Amino acid sequence: ALLESLRRKVTDIEALEEKLSHVRALMDAGKHPRALEAIQPLMAPVEATGHLPLRSEARYLNGWLLEQTGESAEAAKLLSRAVFDAEAGHADRLKVTALNKLLFVEDGLEHFEPAARWGELAEATLERMGGDAVLLGDVRVNQANLAITQDQYDVAKARVEEARALYAKALPEEHPKRARTTFLLAHVVQSLGDPALALKLTEEALQKTTAAMGPQHPDVARRHGQLSMTLRELGQHDKALPHAQAAADIFQAIYGADNLKLAEALDELCMCQLGLRRFEDALKTYERALAM
Numbered sequence: 001a002l003l004e005s006l007r008r009k010v011t012d013i014e015a016l017e018e019k020l021s022h023v024r025a026l027m028d029a030g031k032h033p034r035a036l037e038a039i040q041p042l043m044a045p046v047e048a049t050g051h052l053p054l055r056s057e058a059r060y061l062n063g064w065l066l067e068q069t070g071e072s073a074e075a076a077k078l079l080s081r082a083v084f085d086a087e088a089g090h091a092d093r094l095k096v097t098a099l100n101k102l103l104f105v106e107d108g109l110e111h112f113e114p115a116a117r118w119g120e121l122a123e124a125t126l127e128r129m130g131g132d133a134v135l136l137g138d139v140r141v142n143q144a145n146l147a148i149t150q151d152q153y154d155v156a157k158a159r160v161e162e163a164r165a166l167y168a169k170a171l172p173e174e175h176p177k178r179a180r181t182t183f184l185l186a187h188v189v190q191s192l193g194d195p196a197l198a199l200k201l202t203e204e205a206l207q208k209t210t211a212a213m214g215p216q217h218p219d220v221a222r223r224h225g226q227l228s229m230t231l232r233e234l235g236q237h238d239k240a241l242p243h244a245q246a247a248a249d250i251f252q253a254i255y256g257a258d259n260l261k262l263a264e265a266l267d268e269l270c271m272c273q274l275g276l277r278r279f280e281d282a283l284k285t286y287e288r289a290l291a292m
Helices: 004-026 031-047 052-068 073-088 091-107 111-128 133-149 155-172 176-191 196-215 216-233 237-255 259-277 278-289
Strands: none
Touching: 004 031, 004 052, 031 052, 031 237, 052 073, 052 091, 073 091, 091 111, 091 133, 111 133, 133 155, 155 176, 176 196, 176 216, 176 259, 196 216, 216 237, 216 259, 237 259, 259 278
């Protein structure tokens, strides 16, 4: 009877692992609302297994999906629980991954000191593991984001350049993480006063991200939005407008017609319309964003 019970438990865990893999695939494809919907009914069965790495994985996925759909405070709670489950379950790689997302979420909540400590804990865990270039690169990316939020652009530049070097050693040229660091570097150099270089880097990031992820991915929308802002700074509002519109269209297709990401994209679209003196269009866009 005990052996049969263990077999059933293993079968249950394997089935849930497969379902979580499906959720991760949806998440990686940028289909965040669908992924969040898919993971909700899995949380109770995962909890019932008592399997710590599985529980950590589920909480990590659920937490990160909540962050993507605008529920950052709840995301932070779930991600911190994922960290503790991973620690208890000796799942170091998963622990570092969850810590890195927690660093990002706490940064967004302007909890800068806790965010920095989560990053340091991720570094310490990686050191205990013997290192991992890709995971350390991931941490450096979000440490760069943390520096950007606090207007520490020289620190951010050093962090993102370290991430680029780590990824270059471990990942192929076409990997989307490499395009992500190009995009982040573009943001940094624009903030440091070099919009021409920022434009070149952002165009490269858009091309490579689209090739890797497809045209209807949130990361592609972010590249379009950054390209619009850079072109506006260069006084090229006519070239900026299609990118601002593309960002808004992608976010609406993924998240629906009432969400913060779309509102921010519409704000950028409004700025382009104002720059082109299309005041009536700008007013309509602004009112649509404000209604959210």
